[in-house]
Amino acid sequence: MPTLFLGLISGTSADGIDAALVELDDTDRSRCRLLAGRTFPWDPDLRATLVALGQGGEPGSLDELGELDARVAIAFAEAANALLRGAGVAASRVAAIGSHGQTVRHRPHATYPFTMQIGNGSRIAELTGITTVSDLRSRDIAAGGHGAPLLPALHAALLANGDEPRAVLNLGGIANLTLLPAPAGSVRGFDCGPANALLDAWCERHTGECYDADGRWAASGRVDEALLRRLLDEPWFAMPPPKSSGREQFHLGWLARRLSGDEAAADVQRTLLELTAASAAAALLAQQPGTRRLLACGGGVHNPLLMQRIAARLSGVQVESTAAHGVDPDFVEAMGFAWLARETLAGRPGNLPAVTGATGPRILGAIHPA
Incomplete structure (x- = not known):
């Protein structure tokens, strides 16, 4: 029988908590x-x-980090409860919450690799009365x-089509591709590279707005080709998959080291948008050149200039x-963590070793019973 699950995530941009009841x-x-x-x-x-x-800053103390872990969990639990109230669904009808948490550090290449998402799963379970699956990335890192x-x-379950090669491009804080x-x-x-994390951070610094609505500010500038070349010279772009990244890689400090100092702020915004389009298109052409359809999701799908520039770089x-295929682009990730919680409770692996580079399939996450 169909079962209800709830997914929670705050992505790399930390622009809000996405909650999805599926x-x-x-x-x-x-x-x-x-x-x-x-x-x-x-x-x-x-x-x-x-x-x-997320950009590499340090907490003032272990006490501060512990309190942040609790505060994020409380905010996640409040989001879950509010979503259920609005939907008129009792918590008792929800089999589990899949909570991604908030990434504050991602170090897959460290001497002792780790990833850290805060938002304590036990507290979410306590405040919602719903079994919660959290810490969904660490087991894959351990493997x-x-x-x-x-x-x-x-993505494969919802959007694959045996008649044409497709790809899914998630334009969140960091852009990623599914082939x-x-x-x-x-x-x-x-x-495959930065997306909204850099665009939002530069926009907020220079305009006070959290994001560039419809890409209008970027559209007022021009691409600085010399700056674009310096940005694309970043060695990370040349690394073969599997690979992952985050704010600790692509942040305003990284950008500042590549600026000459006399660029107009709007030109930098336009160039950052072109960086997202160029890096995503180059990665797709290199890894699956026969792609016929690219399905975009995440916040960047609402930036018409960004979508136009990606299309312009992908002739044919x-x-x-993803909305054209019945999947709401704003909640794909939250839906995904609900889906992963179901896999964990069913005792099935949630990772794809060919994607993450793990030594094998693994059941993901820690289960916190209601």
Whole structure:
């Protein structure tokens, strides 16, 4: 019978907590129907602290980090409860919450690799009365993987088509690609470069706005080709998959080291937008040159200039939102973590080793019973 699950995530941009209530059917694992979705804003001061940590900043003390872990969990639990109230659904009807948490550090290449998402799962379970699955990336890291991306299996279930090679481009804080070959073959996926994290940070610094609505500010500038070349010279772009990244890699400090100092702020914004388009298109052409359709999701899908520039760099590829295929682009990731919670409770692996680089499939996450 169909079962209800709830997914929670705050992504690399930390622009809000996405909550998605979905209906899943274990007899048809390709079924993942969104019943309700909503984005809940962060407290501004808390968001500023989380963004600073994600960009490589250090907490003042272990006490501060512990309190942040609790505060993020409380905010996640409040988002879950509010979503259920709005949908008129009792917590008792929800089998589990899949909570991604908030990434504050991602170090898959460290001497002792780790990833850290805060937002204590026990507290979420306590405050919602719903079994919660959290810490969904660490097991893959322990098995030698990157812990990311974790959603290509869901992309394949919802959006693959055996008649044409497709790809899914998630334009969140960091952009990542899922490659869906046709006829059906091995699904691959990897992070391909910065997206909204850099665009939002530069926009906020120079305009006071959290993001560049519809890409209008970027459209007022021009591409600085010399700057674009310096940005694309970053060695990370040349690394082969599997690979992952985050704010600790692509942040304003990284950008500042590549600026000459006399660029107009709007030109930098336009160039950052072109960086996202160029890096995503180059990665797709290198890894699956026969792609016929690119399905975009995440916040960047609402930036028409960004979508136009991606399409312009991919001649012969149909570029469109996942909405054209019945999947809400704003809640794909939250839906994905609900889906991963179901896999964990069912005792099934949630990672794809060909995507993350792990030594094998693993059941992901820690389960916190209601």
